[in-house]
Amino acid sequence: MFRSFSVFNYRVWFIGALVSNVGQWMQATALSWVVLTVLTDNDAGAMGVTMALQFGPPLLLVGVTGWVADRFDRRRLLMITQGALMLLGGAIGLLILVGAMSLPLMYGFALVLGIVAAFDNPTRQAFVSDLVARENASNAIALNAASFNSARMLGPAVAGVVIVAVGTGWVFVINALTFVGMIAALAIIRPDELVPRAKAQGRARLADGFRYVARRSDLLVTFVIVFIIGAFGMNFPIYASTMAIEFGQEADGFGLLSSILAVGSLTGALLAARRDRARFRIILFGVGLFAVAAAVGAYMPVYWAYAITLMFLGFSIVTMLTTANGYVQTTTEPALRGRVLALYMAVLMGGMPFGAPIVGAVVAAFGPRVGILVGAAAGVVAFSIGLVWLLSSGRVHRHEARRFRLTIDETRPPSVVRPTPEEFSEPIAQTTPIPLTDGRAAPRRGRAVSRPEPAPRRPARPARPHAD
Template identity: 35%
Template sequence: MASLSHRNYRLFFFGQLVSQGGTWMQTVAQSFLVLGLTHSGTQLGLTTAARFLPVLLFGQAGGLFADRADKRRVLYVTQASAGLLAAAFAVLTGTHEMRLWTVYVLALALGFVNVFDNPARQSFISELVPPDDLPNAVTLNSVSMNIARVFGAALGGVVAAAFGLVLCFGLNAVSFGAVLASLAVMRAADLFPARRITREPGQIRQGLRYVRGTPELLIPLVMIAVIGALAWEFPVSLPLMASKVFGGGAAAYGVMASVMGVGAVAGGLVAAGRGRPRATALCLSAIGWGIAILLAAEAPTMPLELAALVFVGYGSITFNSMAKTVLQLAAKPTMRGRVMALWGLAWLGSTPIGGSIIGWIGQDAGARWSLVVGGLAALLSGLLAFPALTRIDRRRAAEDRIS
């Protein structure tokens, strides 16, 4: 765990751990708030999609802003804004003034915050550690998010069932204080700042051309877009499985998300010990993850479902951490913000399309089909991309031998 030896990264890691735990509590609360208001899987998918629509539309602008700006200052603003929006959820829910249209408005507002927060937060990791420790830092950041899922989703389910949704939103609002505190006490002298680019016309198009001409970036991003749209829709598919297949509620969803998070933490710790991943390893992780999702879709009982979700979690962190590591290492430092914005566009911005599709499928065809579609997407993406990424690995190996 070499990256944790750096003080600034340790602060960021534990601040994100607390904040992401709060975010998962809010995810649980929002899912069951919408189901309580509408009893509709389609509406659940649409409200989840609303949160990521701004990323789909404006994600590249946020990435360019991250390449131009002081990322630490950007995070001060975005994290404080997200905390205020969580407080608004708490107040409106607590005063019984929350309506479906209000959920949409707040979800969209959080989406606009994420336009700037995601690329800045992802690319800021490279400024906290030296280049040799970057793969470990990226993977550990994914681990922290999944540790947060274990405790955040479990606590969210318990709190929602025992004390109501208001406390989930309120605790999330408070959790952003951990990130703000970690940013405030970092040592500026220990940062590894990337060179900020100067403002010029056409820089978004420049980033798109760069990715289009770099297969090491383009192929993983296409995979991420397909898988992010159809497989990574668990805030939609798991509540439907919990309520419509297994007859549970918020507590059952919390247990399911937590068990998936346990598998993700295990996968992340294994991935953190690896060196630079090969491109083909991304395909293998997608194939394995797809098989695990299909097993979860077919599980006949809750115990078997939970057993399958351990492997779903393992596959999710393995694929996600490898994808982010491959992109960050392949991208030039001056392009990293725009490349990670495209990651956000592919992984999160695809949710307005995928979340709506998965919600509709789960509502009309059955909750199990919301997982089947995602599992097939991951499996086929890995199989189809394997030949091209194999050629990239061979070329990279040849270049390393020459150098």
């Protein structure tokens, strides 16, 4: 489960990310609470607009941000984006403390935060694969999600206590200070121990990522599922804050709901770290469980009963997202990883500007329970799309012994054999030949492999007499 910790650079990154993520979750909680209770009178629609401004830029800038993540040094890019996020958090905190913050000004800050995050997110996701070898990439991604959700357990609860004790402004100031942990980690990381990045053949183009995804039906379906859930299901700030108010809770009660959600999220991330690789079927399982948990939570009559359903909701959503992230990263050509991840993050975060205002309007008009049922319905639609594709692709009927088959590439020497995993597309298998010293392919641990029968040897001919 923790095998990536054997790498020095990943250990340093994990600690720095954990500190920074705690601060970011504190800020996310405080931002939602300020918009809902300080700058407006419990206006869920205003929260939807704020979320749309934060998560819209990743969708609009998807081509540029992915190209930047592939073209430039990711470590230096992260130092720039993390420094910018630190300054923005500090500025918001100071304006709130002096009483100068207004709703239009908060909208402006939300937009700038979204622009910086549009460059930060794909770079940060791709950088995780630069820290460890390819065979540990899925584990490192899952542990990264565990760090994110461990912070989610602490951040909202701490933010709720700080808001009640000293006010929301100090939450943003504390968040600005936590970015020092990430910047220090990036400075300590040893650049010479990073995994060498693959270079794209020819000139890297912005459209290459779009063309690559368009040829992969598995990625297209994954992106559609993530978009639907991101747009209508992952509006947790709207759901949790309005449900907390409905149950008569204050800011600390809202923060506690976010932390309880993170308990299930952390469990899902750790279980994902135990899997040897990401599978599409696990994505589908997470979507189905999300739909059931959301539907049940909408009918819970008391605060603690609703809080229990949030654990299952957090488990399901992180299982889906962690597996989807790992699947995209480990099955994508390294030279295109930044652009494909930018598309993935744009689909995930860009769905929120589309769905959050709709969900916010539904909650404002009909109450939070109806809004949660909208998210559950989105889960049913996403699950149906994934299930139809899985059945039509024929993967359900494949025998376990055929999960990995070996094929000889006639254009290469006989010692080069291409493994074609069940979950990988044929173009990916063609780009990852595995040369072996004995002319055969070593089977993966726990996988049945079929090999071509060796050609029978011809009997040696008797030597002809040599003429003088």
